[in-house]
Structures are given as C-alpha cells and as structure tokens.
Amino acid sequence: MSRFYSLVWLEEVSSTQDWLKEKSINCVVVARRQTKGRGRYGRSWHSDEGGLYFSFPLTENFKDEQTLPLVIALSVCQMLEDYGFLASIKWVNDVYIGGKKICGILVEKTKDRTLIGIGLNVNQKRFTDDLQATSLLLVSGREYHLADVLLKLLDRIDKNLDLLKERGFQVLREEIKKRLLFLGEEVVLYTDPPTVGILTDLSPEGYLVLMTAQGEKKVVSGNITLRGTMLS
Ligand code: BTN
Numbered sequence: 756m757s758r759f760y761s762l763v764w765l766e767e768v769s770s771t772q773d774w775l776k777e778k779s780i781n782c783v784v785v786a787r788r789q790t791k792g793r794g795r796y797g798r799s800w801h802s803d804e805g806g807l808y809f810s811f812p813l814t815e816n817f818k819d820e821q822t823l824p825l826v827i828a829l830s831v832c833q834m835l836e837d838y839g840f841l842a843s844i845k846w847v848n849d850v851y852i853g854g855k856k857i858c859g860i861l862v863e864k865t866k867d868r869t870l871i872g873i874g875l876n877v878n879q880k881r882f883t884d885d886l887q888a889t890s891l892l893l894v895s896g897r898e899y900h901l902a903d904v905l906l907k908l909l910d911r912i913d914k915n916l917d918l919l920k921e922r923g924f925q926v927l928r929e930e931i932k933k934r935l936l937f938l939g940e941e942v943v944l945y946t947d948p949p950t951v952g953i954l955t956d957l958s959p960e961g962y963l964v965l966m967t968a969q970g971e972k973k974v975v976s977g978n979i980t981l982r983g984t985m986l987s
Pocket of ligand 1: 772791792794810858859874
C-alpha cells in the first residue's frame with residue numbers, strides 16, 4: 756500500500772507546510788492557493804492559483820536520510836519525463852526546465868517528523884522576470900490537470916522512498932547524477948567568500964564534489980550558480 760493514503764485538498768491556506776505543523780495530522784495536504792507560501796532561506800514562494808502546492812510528513816527512518824531532497828527532486832524529474840519534459844536537478848532542492856525553475860522542495864525536521872513541501876509550477880501563465888521561473892503551461896502551451904500531476908508525482912515519490920528505505924541512496928545516485936544541472940561545469944558556491952570550482956561529482960552521501968584551485972572540496976549545503984550567470 757502507498758504511504759500516501761489520505762489527502763486533504765484546501766482552497767486556500769497560509770502554507771501547507773505550516774498547516775501540517777499545526778495540525779500534527781499525517782496526510783498529504785494540497786492547496787489551490789497559499790497566502791504565505793514559504794521557500795528555503797526564509798524566502799516567500801509565489802502561490803497563485805494554477806500551481807501545485809502540497810506537503811506531507813514522513814515518520815519512518817530512512818537510510819541516508821540527508822539525501823531526501825535529492826530523492827524527491829529525482830521523483831519530480833521522473834514524473835515530468837513521463838509527461839515528455841526534460842527536467843534537471845539543481846542541487847540540492849530545485850528542479851529546472853530550460854534554465855528556469857519549475858519546482859522547489861522544502862524539507863523541514865520537527866521533533867518527530869520530517870515535513871516535505873513541494874511547489875510545482877503547472878498552469879501559471881506568467882512570472883515576474885526576477886523569479887526566473889517557468890511553468891508546464893509556459894513550456895508546453897497546454898494546461899494540466901492538477902490532481903493527475905499530483906497523483907503521478909506521489910506515485911514516483913512513494914516508489915523512490917521505498918528504494919531509499921530498503922536499499923539506500925546508492926541505487927538512486929546514478930539516476931540523480933544523470934539529471935544533475937552543471938555537472939562538468941564551473942560553478943560558484945555562495946559561501947563567504949564564494950567558492951569557485953568545477954562540479955565533478957555527486958558523492959555517495961549526496962554531497963557536491965567541486966574541484967577548486969585549492970583541491971577537491973565536498974559541499975554539504977549551499978546555493979550554487981553557473982559561473983558568470985545569474986541562474987540561482
Ligand atoms: C524553495 O524553492 O525554496 C522551496 C519552495 C517550497 C514551496 C512549497 S509550496 C508547498 C509547501 N508550502 C510552503 O509554504 N512551502 C512549500
């Protein structure tokens with residue numbers, strides 16, 4: 756049986772992530788709109804009607820739990836491939852199509868659960884330029900049924916979580932590497948001061964491996980961009 760057996764669909768909520776935190780209910784919660792959608796680093800997540808916004812809790816123990824964001828990003832890519840899109844993973848939590856962000860993933864630990872929040876741009880017709888975002892509608896010119904997309908994505912996530920739990924990250928690592936944005940390219944990691952290096956690998960722990968002027972560095976967290984661009 757799928758771990759996603761109960762689902763609440765709301766018209767509007769501040770944030771599906773916060774709803775789950777407050778309610779302590781174990782279900783998938785989806786909202787047509789969010790008034791205070793949150794992203795990583797305290798950023799807000801634009802949540803107008805047309806996008807798919809949902810969160811779910813995980814209460815199990817996973818092998819290689821730190822790789823959860825990558826495993827979810829892989830599931831998003833695979834689901835998008837099933838629809839005919841070519842999507843890439845921007846380490847560690849984002850999915851891109853054609854150089855623009857289509858999906859963001861938020862992973863938050865509470866005392867007894869891991870809350871996963873996903874924002875996928877589906878039927879939005881426009882974004883402000885500063886967001887450098889796109890939607891399935893903007894890429895393909897057609898609208899998608901949000902419930903279909905959600906169910907297909909949950910199915911992919913469920914299967915990949917089973918693999919992670921039973922066999923660990925290694926079985927998924929190659930699939931993630933195949934879809935990793937900037938592999939073999941020169942990137943900037945926003946540390947203080949910024950680190951520049953060639954992205955050479957994804958380590959067995961899910962860390963980025965950079966070849967820098969000072970030698971090989973493993974990066975545990977942070978935000979990367981392609982050197983010389985504003986793509987973030
Ligand atoms: C990011 O790219 O920084 C992560 C964005 C995560 C957005 C989703 S939308 C559903 C869930 N509820 C929220 O408030 N945030 C996540």
